[in-house]
Amino acid sequence: MEAFQKIHPLEFYRKFLVRSVRPDGRSLDDIRKTTISTGSITTADGSSFVKMGNTSVVCGVRAEVGEKPSTDKSKISSYNVHENKNIFINIELGPICSNTFSSTKPSDIAMSLCSRLNSLINRLEIPETDYYFDEEGKALWYLYVDVYCLDYDGNIYDAAVLSIISALKNVKLPKGVIENNDEYYKDLESPQRKLKIQHYLIPLSFSVIDDYILADPSLDEEKLSSGTINITYNELNEICLLLSTGTSLISETNLKDCMKKAKERSSFIIDLINNSNVDK
């Protein structure tokens, strides 16, 4: 069995797919068990740990303080894209999570994922006043969100999105004090505040093998697939991101099915995120 899977992985999978099951026992639209826990990393300003089947990621937020970007347009022309942006997302796919990644160079997957997540997070519409360091907003908090993959077993996109949204909801910012005009201090004794994040993000990804569409693909399935579909909804059932890549063509009915499945997941995910705090 093992040898057959290694030599002819695609044939091996087809044998299962014709019976509408997958080698790990799931049906085609079964999603692996998902768990979220937040606040377990004490050194971070906000953190979360997400596990989907074997895939697991940990996400930590560092809050740093910096000047308010100058409103003078001519000065920041080259950085126009980053205007009014206070959240920076980075994803690390290191050798710790899979033997395919090296530690010296970030992989292509990580880079493309990183830019996709950064554009997605702008949809959260967090008011600028939330980032104010002091009362008047002379300086702003900048949040560096780092996602570390601990176990790479497919569908890293979903796990990353869930970890980012739950870590951001876990962020607690202390009150800031500015002394001597440019010395920044945080007052840990005063009560801390949270970011006002109204929105949720509900991601679901699919892999296409032959004519079969597999929800929440594992690593083996992703390797064999000829196409991927990423769908992300918010809690109002609005599409935040829909991406279909690969060489396979997807029929409209199939795509609608996928979107329906993603929508069905929203209440479950919202509950999961709301009940994720380990402190409670």
Add this chain to the structure above:
Amino acid sequence: MKIDYRCSNPIKTTKPIDYSVYKNKKLSINGNGNNNINTSINTTVNSNNIKIQRINRSDEQLRQIFMKIGVVSQGSGSSYVEMGKTKVLCTIHGPRATQKTELFETAKLNCELKYTTFSSTTEKIEYVENSKEKDLSLLITQSIIGSIRLEKYPKTAIDIYILVLNDDGNVLVASITAATMALADAGVEMFDMVSSCSVSSTKDNRTLIDPTTSEETIPTSSTILVAKMPSLNEITQIIQTGELQYTNVLECVDLCIDGCDKIYSIMKQNLIDSLLQKQKEKEQQQQQQQ
């Protein structure tokens, strides 16, 4: 050359410093220097003038240790170790083929330790490997290389990757423990498991076993780390930093050796339990199939 492309923020940002530190400093500048002399036996002051006092734990007591093996499905072996708030994950790849073209009669052991960027409250950690991480990686390699039967695996490499998720002191001990547990999980043949323990000794004659970050940063203290193979009764590494009396060194080493034995028995018990657990799961699966 490694290039850090990842930080795209054009605005320079810093980590704000604790306000209470600032207030303390201001106080001491204003002539209230008497504060520092008031150190009683059970309290020591660290660099930030915060008093060290162990709550619910004596000076010779280890923190709660939690470990688990087989946590990463993609590696040949893996482990997760928690010592108090210090959290470390370790994955092993291999024995696998080397990319290097030289011929090895024995396996080559590589170790790479990385802090996550959010793992420390005291220092800023970049995405690229810094010299501290390089140093720790080397120390871990030296501690465990003697325990592995490298001659059993010619032409291969064993790669150890360690990720520090949360740094609350004693990272080196947690990492060595994690690496050894992961090697046992991977089924790599070894002479013995390496367990380690460290002690921080302060100027006022307190010896703090298993120090936390705030205890490690006491400026006048010195630390001793011992890594050993308890079953063979061989020491693989002793590191001492800072100034210590000769008798104190011996005392600390003895204390470390005691700690090593304690950690070793925890490791051993954990391996036995996890294998039993695995066996049970296997039997259940077989029953289900029948």
Add this chain to the structure above:
Amino acid sequence: MSQTTSTTNDIITPGQRLCKESDYISSEGTYIHKGYIYSSVLGFKHIIKRNINENTVNNNNNENENQVENNKDYIVVLKEREPGILPEIGSIVTVQVLRINPKLASVAILCVGTKALKETFNGVIRIQDVRATEIDKVEIYKSFRPGDIVLAQIISLGDSRSYYLSTAKNELGVVFAQSVAGSTMIPISWNTMQCPKTKTKEFRKVAKMDQDDDTTTDSKNE
């Protein structure tokens, strides 16, 4: 070599002292240090009884040694999972042909025995190791093509880059190959395979499939 095993439920951790050196013969998963046998892996302890009849037949040459060790059993610590499986000299491996040139075929080792490797190792089948007879007439192009799945045996650790493999046995050689048309070919003789679609014949060093191969695949499925 061994016939009977007595399994205990003793779980052994690496570095655990098992017994005196004189009590058992140290075997897999154990080592000898200062007169004692220690375990080197995590696993279960097994005592494997030596089959005396078989030994006397097989090892006539060194009888003296046998008489000393005959009454001793092997001690083995077996781990439950074996990710550390490595290609060793003499082991039968399943490989995929990557590149060929007139002197040799470069291959990737996929499986050792019936166990799949996590990551592939590189190997080489040199022209003199393709078959046992008429070595001077062998042509690599008529033996292997890139993409073929081949059964081979490891003959040496080789150079720094790759293991040296041999197919110079009847049961070794190509077991699976695709024709130019893309369908799986059927072996028709020891050196030709035929495409079921186009009926064209292609040359290969074909492995002789016998019942022995079937029994091994059956046992591993259980």
